[in-house]
Amino acid sequence: MDDKATGAAILKRLRRRRGLSLADTARALITIAGRLGQPRTSLPTVAGLQRSVARWESGRPTRPDARHQLLLAHLYGRTPAGTIVLGGGSDFRELLDALAHLGESAGRLAELRSMLVRTATDQGGGMLALLSPDMQAGLAAAMADPSRADEELVAGLSMVVSDVNAQVGSLPFVRLQLMLAPALEACRRMAAGPVPAPLVARLGAVSASAHTLAGRLAFETRDDVASRSLYATATREAGLLPDPWRRATVHMSHALTILYSTQGLEAARVLVDSAVGDARAGASVVVRARAHALQAEIAARAGEERQAHAALRLAWYDMERDHGDDPSAMSFTVGHLRGFEGVCELYVGDAALAQDRFAVAASSLTARRELVQRAITTTDQALARIRMEDPQSAAGLLHECVLAAATTGGRVPAIRLRQARQALRPWRREVWVADLDDHLMDVLGS
Incomplete structure (x- = not known):
């Protein structure tokens, strides 16, 4: 059985397990559309939608489009009793598996999952929604x-x-x-x-x-x-x-909180140096690359140009190696490393090069999971433009970061925004700075 046939078979099995006919499924999806606020006119009739359900399950199946995927997610993301269950062994997991077999991208499947997780938390649910009933x-x-x-x-x-x-x-x-x-x-x-x-x-x-x-x-x-x-x-x-690479990840996460929240670099440096030691002794080359990149940032912020560039070279050496069997392969990417390059250029190099590095890094940080990191990178890009004597375009970049800070409620994007705004003080009487201040006040209250 090929992938598409497997996906169609899973969809049919899900429907029959619920005791739903094709018409029942169509009516259920129309009801869910109404509950989600979708206009009734945006969906076909029960008969038309019934034909679509049949095509998804046919011998030559078609893949549900994005709107119908969302409706199916809400249908199979709940038990027949109405409880949201998204964990292993759930109907929702089977739905995602079916859509994957039908050719849907991993990014779209992750987006569907995020939507249902948001629904669960909106309704007061939490971790239990991520576990099957048996679990x-x-x-x-x-x-x-x-x-x-x-x-x-x-x-x-x-x-x-x-x-x-x-x-x-x-x-x-x-x-x-x-x-x-x-x-x-x-x-x-x-x-x-x-x-x-x-x-x-x-x-x-x-x-x-x-x-x-x-x-x-x-x-x-x-x-x-x-x-x-x-x-x-x-x-x-x-x-x-x-394996000590796991402790290295703890040290790095902890170091970043210290770096962003306190004056001085020494406490963060101690943790980062410990992370480098653990990473060098561990099995994850990717974690080692991240540790060296963070070591480069600490050195750059301290004005240590030679040490910063040496650590960056080590980070690139690690990133360019084969990560096929790396136990933490997806925890750090070339896009993240470009951001660290930008930080080093910002503090001990060329602001124009920093701006270019940050632009490349921000363009690669497109996943929702990377929203916070993208906001941090973009505020750093704005700082680089200020140092290039281009403060008005820097203010334009900062407008992009305000929404990210508000959406997540994150402390780090807010800290970086304040730092960048302080760098704009020489232009505080300009209209475009006043516009940024109004935006900050409206969205963040500061």
Whole structure:
């Protein structure tokens, strides 16, 4: 059976499992469209939509278009009782699998998932929506008695942490904290009990990732005390794992919060140097590249031109190697590294080159997950233009960043915006600066 036939078969199986006829499915999709506020005239009649459903399931299937995919996502993202369930083993996961077989892109599937996660949080749901019903029951049992934990449950918790992390840029940080909190509590309870020995390392890796993400979310929501505590736990958990690259990622995340929130570089430098040491001893070349890139930024901010460029060369050397078997292959990209190049040029090089590096980096950071990083890169690009004596176009770039800062509620984009606005003080009487101030006040209240 080819991919498209497999996708059609999955769609048919989903429909029949729900006890729906073709006409029933058409009527259900029309009802969902109305609930979502889509005009009735934008959909065909029941008979017309019934024919579309049949074509999706036929021997020569067509792929549902974006609008119909959204309706199907809302249909199969809920149980027949109306509960949103998006985790492994759910009908929603099967729908995404069907659409993938029918040729839909990974980016579009991720967007559909984000939409349903947003719906779940809008309605007061959270982590449980990311777990199948069976896994929800298993989680409750394991939290009461950690010896009942199994590989499937730990894998489910890992997926929850990955899912929450993937929503950075799509949902406000406060919502992400609420979604992550139950996973954190589950990790803590199970770590305190007699978890089966084969699961200890895997659970430790999930706990380290969860606490690292929680540390970042606490920082973004301006709870520095909680952030430091969470990073301390993440560092401890990662230090118990066999491969030190995991602890390197904790150090780097922690270092960035310090770099952005305090005066002086030394505390961040200590963490970054530790990250470089762990990364060099670890199995992830990509994490090593990121550690060297961050080391280059610290050196550049300190005015250490030679050290900055040396660290950048090491980062590029690592990025240009084969990452086929890298355990953290997608955690850092060439686009991210271009941004670090821009930072080095901004502080110890040529502002025009910095502007070009930032422009290339921003253009590659297009995924919703990268919205925050794109906003940071664009504010740095604006700083480069200010140093190039082009403040008006810099102000234009900053308008683009205001919405990103407001959408996520993130602290770092807001900090970078304030820094860039301060650099515009010599032009504070210009109309275009007043327009930027009005935008900042309207959207961020500052």
